[in-house]
Amino acid sequence: AQSVTQPDIHITVxxxxxxxxxxxxxxxxxxxxxxxxxxxxxGLQLLLKYFSGDTLVQGIKGFEAEFKRSQSSFxxxxxxxxxxxAAEYFCAVVETGGFKTIFGAGTRLFVxx
Amino acid sequence: xxxxxxxxxxxxxxxxKDVELRCDPISGHTALYWYRQSLGQGxxxxxxxxxxxxxxxxxxxxxxxxxxRTGGSVSTLTxxxxxxxxxxxxxxxxxxxxxxxxxxxxxxxxx
Numbered sequence: 274a275q276s277v278t279q280p281d282i283h284i285t286v287x288x289x290x291x292x293x294x295x296x297x298x299x300x301x302x303x304x305x306x307x308x309x310x311x312x313x314x315x316g317l318q319l320l321l322k323y324f325s326g327d328t329l330v331q332g333i334k335g336f337e338a339e340f341k342r343s344q345s346s347f348x349x350x351x352x353x354x355x356x357x358x359a360a361e362y363f364c365a366v367v368e369t370g371g372f373k374t375i376f377g378a379g380t381r382l383f384v385x386x
Numbered sequence: 387x388x389x390x391x392x393x394x395x396x397x398x399x400x401x402x403k404d405v406e407l408r409c410d411p412i413s414g415h416t417a418l419y420w421y422r423q424s425l426g427q428g429x430x431x432x433x434x435x436x437x438x439x440x441x442x443x444x445x446x447x448x449x450x451x452x453x454x455r456t457g458g459s460v461s462t463l464t465x466x467x468x469x470x471x472x473x474x475x476x477x478x479x480x481x482x483x484x485x486x487x488x489x490x491x492x493x494x495x496x497x
Contacts, residue, residue, distance in 0.1 A: 309488075317477070317488040367481075376421070376431070 275300045277366050279377035286354050287385050294349040294380050296364030305367040306347040308338055311379075312360040320362075323347065334358070359384045388412075392478050392489035399468055399496055407463040407492045411480030415487070420453055420463050423491075424474040432476075435461065468496045 276299045286292050298304065306323040321332025328340040338349045347364060364377040391410040399405050411418050420432040431445040435455045446452070450468075455461040465472055475491040 317479075 275304075275366065275375050277364055277375050277377040279362075279364055279380045281380045282378070283381040283383060285383040285385060288356050289353050292349075292351045292354045292358070292382070294362050294364075294382070296347045296349065296377060297345050298347065298364075298366045299345065300366060303340075303342060306338075306340060307365040307367070308332065308336070308347075308349045309363045309365060309376075310334075310360050311363065317363065320349070354382075354384055356384045356386070358382060390478055390480050390487050390489035392476075392492050394492060395490060396493045397495070399494070401470060401496055402467055404464065404466045405468055405494065407465075407476050407478075407494070409461045409463070409478030409480075409489060411459065411461070411478070412482075412487055413459075415480035415482050416458070417481045418455055418461050419479045419481075420461070421477040421479065422474045423477060424471075432463070465494075468494075470496045472496050 278297045280295055284294065298306070308320040309317045310320050311317050320334065320336050321330050321338055323330050323338065323340045329337060331337050336349060336351050338347055340347050349362060351358065359382055361379045361381045363379045366375045390412055393408045397405055409418065416437045418435040422430045422432055424430070432451065433446055433453045434442040437458065441453070450466045453461060453463045461478065463476060473494055473496045475493050477488055477491045479488045481487065
């Protein structure tokens with residue numbers, strides 16, 4: 274069965290430090306891959322997506338993610354975290370050409386001064 | 387409308403009462419999802435509608451939960467005999483291909 278794993282339930286980083294949030298998926302073919310962010314009191318917002326082509330994708334707010342087929346991973350990165358990045362981050366998968374979105378359980382990011 | 391609309395935005399109900407949550411998806415989107423986010427938890431899939439196909443109800447936590455989608459558009463999630471553990475934010479999303487667009491959610495509090 275298709276699945277998305279975000280192994281870190283929560284992560285704490287210092288402001289200005291680099292960030293990497295992990296995401297692994299289980300699917301036979303290369304699916305569409307997404308990262309969403311949910312800030313407190315707000316709905317989900319799309320950060321970036323990967324459909325095909327260049328495996329390093331750039332998103333909003335200075336985030337990027339790299340698709341690694343050999344590792345079935347799509348980790349989210351940011352070189353320098355800001356306090357406003359504190360939120361819950363969700364990795365998601367949609368089967369190629371399909372519709373159903375499968376979400377990971379989410380990683381809550383805490384940013385300390 | 388321009389986005390996915392959910393109503394009400396907040397709902398407080400007494401334990402044992404029934405509630406209905408409404409979702410208006412983006413016009414033309416064939417896929418509609420309901421998710422639940424409990425306090426401190428990640429997103430939990432509830433139900434998925436795709437066009438005229440039979441819905442995927444595999445995520446509904448109990449038979450107190452049901453959902454329908456009329457005319458391939460508006461969807462209603464119904465929770466019967468609400469319990470305190472039903473308190474959560476209920477998110478609706480719609481999509482055509484790939485990217486899901488989310489509503490702002492309905493915060494349900496069962497007292």
